[in-house]
Amino acid sequence: xxxxxxxxxxxxxxxxxxxxxxxxxxxxxxxxxxxxxxxxxxxxxxxxxxxxxxxxxxxxxxxxxxxxxxxxxxxxxxxxxxxxxxxxxxxxxxxxxxxxxxxxxxxxxxxxxxxxxxxxxxxxxxxxxxxxxxxxxxxxxxxxxxxxxxxxxxxxxxxxxxxxxxxxxxxxxxxxxxxxxxxxxxxxxxxxxxxxxxxxxxxxxxxxxxxxxxxxxxxxxxxxxxxxxxxxxxxxxxxxxxxxxxxxxxxxxxxxxxxxxxxxxxxxxxxxxxxxxxxxxxxxxxxxxxxxxxxxxxxxxxxxxxxxxxxxxxxxxxxxxxxxxxxxxxxxxxxxxxxxxxxxxxxxxxxxxxxxxxxxxxxxxxxxxxxxxxxxxxxxxxxxxxxxxxxxxxxxxxxxxxxx
Numbered sequence: 001x002x003x004x005x006x007x008x009x010x011x012x013x014x015x016x017x018x019x020x021x022x023x024x025x026x027x028x029x030x031x032x033x034x035x036x037x038x039x040x041x042x043x044x045x046x047x048x049x050x051x052x053x054x055x056x057x058x059x060x061x062x063x064x065x066x067x068x069x070x071x072x073x074x075x076x077x078x079x080x081x082x083x084x085x086x087x088x089x090x091x092x093x094x095x096x097x098x099x100x101x102x103x104x105x106x107x108x109x110x111x112x113x114x115x116x117x118x119x120x121x122x123x124x125x126x127x128x129x130x131x132x133x134x135x136x137x138x139x140x141x142x143x144x145x146x147x148x149x150x151x152x153x154x155x156x157x158x159x160x161x162x163x164x165x166x167x168x169x170x171x172x173x174x175x176x177x178x179x180x181x182x183x184x185x186x187x188x189x190x191x192x193x194x195x196x197x198x199x200x201x202x203x204x205x206x207x208x209x210x211x212x213x214x215x216x217x218x219x220x221x222x223x224x225x226x227x228x229x230x231x232x233x234x235x236x237x238x239x240x241x242x243x244x245x246x247x248x249x250x251x252x253x254x255x256x257x258x259x260x261x262x263x264x265x266x267x268x269x270x271x272x273x274x275x276x277x278x279x280x281x282x283x284x285x286x287x288x289x290x291x292x293x294x295x296x297x298x299x300x301x302x303x304x305x306x307x308x309x310x311x312x313x314x315x316x317x318x319x320x321x322x323x324x325x326x327x328x329x330x331x332x333x334x335x336x337x338x339x340x341x342x343x344x345x346x347x348x349x350x351x352x353x354x355x356x357x358x359x360x361x362x363x364x365x366x367x368x369x370x371x372x373x374x375x376x377x378x379x380x381x382x383x384x385x386x387x388x389x390x391x392x393x394x395x396x397x398x399x400x401x402x403x404x
Contacts, residue, residue: 162384203379205232
């Protein structure tokens, strides 16, 4: 029997924590620490206790012994509940106990440190009052990966100047009067930065996935999606009306098995060949910190003639020797990835998203995507922020290093 080329899991290392690929094993399996049984048991037990007390308190509220303050729906007679009852139950009885830890307003630039606006509650987190004080805190939660979320310096000055020239809003969609020369400049710089033929920018990162995937696939198509893909990818896939099959996270043998079986069996009921097959992945998975196995994915998509959609929301600007994302990190050919998607909310400290690829692809999206016909174009100051950051990332003059 031939010896497998896959690395021994016991001997292999994780990609997590490395800034360059490990040469010995270019596609390593992630290694996650297992949750000890005792921690899992006590966590679930705590949730059970909270639910029991929650049901008891709801009985008291229904009996008017305790005041009703939370999101309990009072439906008119004969009406079906408008929202799911357990979600409101969880909000009232579990989340509310620790609501002071979430949705914290800040009063400064989200840098390495930030100022939390102090607030107090007199009714156990049902409502909050601001004290007027600010608390200096270490920032471990913002997207400001490269430190460009500043309110001073050359980039901020460029943004202010753009407001004087182009105002605050485009006030129209890209297909009407919402395309400024700034937008074209941004898309040109973006294509140059990524090494693609063309690119298109959108005002919202979530909508970039949710509204553009339906423009690429539809009924009679197949989507193969990693089980840990972002909600925007999941929503866009569902809106497309394509058949969706989910493979285990970063499990290339499972993905290949699904590819083979799907090609052999064809579409449900009719067994006709799929119109197209689209593999959807993320560069860096935001909740796990794991990397996609891009070289293996490219090999599979070439072998089975599928298309590859790569979401670089968390990797663009932050991964690779030149900041070009996981394509740069793995030293792959950008032309081997059919659809490159990313957002400007992280490394660029702005807002919005983009799709890049062949010119024919981008022209198709410009003409058919709901994001270009119904969504307002990106705000000019936001465009200028991204242009300034891109210009800096493209600048190879070492004398300019650190001036921003």
